[in-house]
Amino acid sequence: MTTPFKCGYAAIIGLPNAGKSTLMNNLLDIHLGIVSARPQTTRRNALGIMNREDMQCIFLDTPGIVKPKYELHDRMNKQIEAALKDADVVVLMVDAHSREHPVDLGWPLQFLKKHPVIVVLNKIDLMDKRRLLPLTDLYEKELAPAAIIPVSAEKRDGLEVLTNELHKWLPEGPPLYPPDSLTDQPERFFVGEIIREQIFHSYHDEIPYSADVVIDTFKERENVKDYIRAIIFVERESQKGILIGKGGVKLKKTGQRARQAVEYFLQRPVYLELKVKVQHNWRKDKNALNRFGYG
Ligand SMILES: Nc1nc2c(ncn2[C@@H]2O[C@H](COP(=O)(O)OP(=O)(O)OP(=O)(O)O)[C@@H](O)[C@H]2O)c(=O)[nH]1
Ligand SMILES: [Mg+2]
Known part of the structure; x- marks a missing residue:
């Protein structure tokens, strides 16, 4: 059988x-x-x-x-x-x-x-x-x-x-996805998550919880690296300062680590730009959450 x-x-x-x-x-x-x-x-x-x-x-x-x-x-x-x-x-x-x-x-x-x-x-x-x-x-x-x-x-x-x-x-039935698929979510979803993961690893206290990532631009380009721009939203000005660090050093390091992780995931080189913006109390803000993709 x-x-x-x-x-x-x-x-x-x-x-x-x-x-x-x-x-x-x-x-x-x-x-x-x-x-x-x-x-x-x-x-x-x-x-x-x-x-x-x-x-x-x-x-x-x-x-x-x-x-x-x-x-x-x-x-x-x-x-x-x-x-x-x-x-x-x-x-x-x-x-x-x-x-x-x-x-x-x-x-x-x-x-x-x-x-x-x-x-x-x-x-x-x-x-x-x-x-x-x-x-x-x-x-x-x-x-x-x-x-x-x-x-x-x-x-x-x-x-x-x-x-x-x-x-x-599981019920009997044919596969719903082609047998070589690993997911049905777009690359940009995972890229945003990978950047957020780096924030969890690189910052302490409330920063990882007050930060969210939105992929603003994702351009696949021929013969040059893909261009990805991600916005890191935080809840307060003071958090923006912590994220960026003195002279931008901390954000640069986080960006380097995130780029490596993104490249490993996508299996191709990318140009990754990170921007930090303040969206006051976004965790309590229905409109902001909608825009950040929490449907
Ligand atoms: N020692 C040990 N650590 C584990 C094991 N499974 C997960 N961890 C650790 O537990 C922590 C949480 O793991 P996650 O996979 O992020 O847990 P999660 O349930 O997805 O957490 P949330 O997304 O916050 O709900 C990480 O530090 C993992 O490395 C395990 O089997 N053994
Ligand atoms: Mg989890």
């Missing part, structure tokens, strides 16, 4: 910092979702396609579930909701190494009743394996999921078990 071809959507959801983006990247072997050691790194869904002989699994890496403090958080939650609505199966990512279990999921809990849920206990490389059995019991009782799978997304441990489990829960 041949295994049937399966195709469908898997939403990866969970609290901030659980390792959702790391999981998707390592499942697909490409850095599509941006990663940092801080919570609330992902703000927009990233779509990644895994192609196997017997399956096309379309992952949605979502922002971490947060209790909304301002409009940006509402928009992030809307991204999660949209992913859950599309999902055939939900991958609920839990940082098993954290001390608080079961995790407080809040509003997405109602959606979990409508889908098969695979609980992924992540970061097992950091913990005593004897803690896994009681944790599995706890999540079994709380959610009665389709499966509970311990993994280390970072060390790529347990990922094959997870993909085999996903195969069980």
Whole structure:
């Protein structure tokens, strides 16, 4: 008997910092979702396609579930909701190494009743394996999921078990995308995210949270490097000063790192220009959020 071809959507959801983006990247072997050691790194869904002989699994890496403090958080939650609505199966990512279990999921809990849920206990490389059995019991009782799978997304441990489990829960059907596609989102989306990731790595405190990136120009040119202009929006003048640094040195360094990461992603050289602008309190501003692409 041949295994049937399966195709469908898997939403990866969970609290901030659980390792959702790391999981998707390592499942697909490409850095599509941006990663940092801080919570609330992902703000927009990233779509990644895994192609196997017997399956096309379309992952949605979502922002971490947060209790909304301002409009940006509402928009992030809307991204999660949209992913859950599309999902055939939900991958609920839990940082098993954290001390608080079961995790407080809040509003997405109602959606979990409508889908098969695979609980992924992540970061097992950091913990005593004897803690896994009681944790599995706890999540079994709380959610009665389709499966509970311990993994280390970072060390790529347990990922094959997870993909085999996903195969069980996706519907039968032909691939929705050509089998060599990795995503359906445009390059400019990922370029903006890569620049934002560099900001997470290069600045401290509130700066990464107060900054957003909009790709203003993306010109593909023949015989010369592509030209990309990105605007980094911050909330206050003082933040603009921090971002740029004395004599522009800090921004230049960030720009160099971002350019290298963008070139690695696009596999071609680019000319990257970064501009910093102030958009007062953009995180609370509906119009600004619309313009920044938080639909
Ligand atoms: N030790 C260890 N660290 C991990 C593992 N998975 C993820 N991490 C780390 O956890 C941090 C958060 O990872 P992300 O993938 O950004 O987490 P996320 O769930 O996407 O976070 P948000 O986008 O903020 O919701 C990063 O520093 C990762 O390197 C793992 O299996 N083991
Ligand atoms: Mg993320």
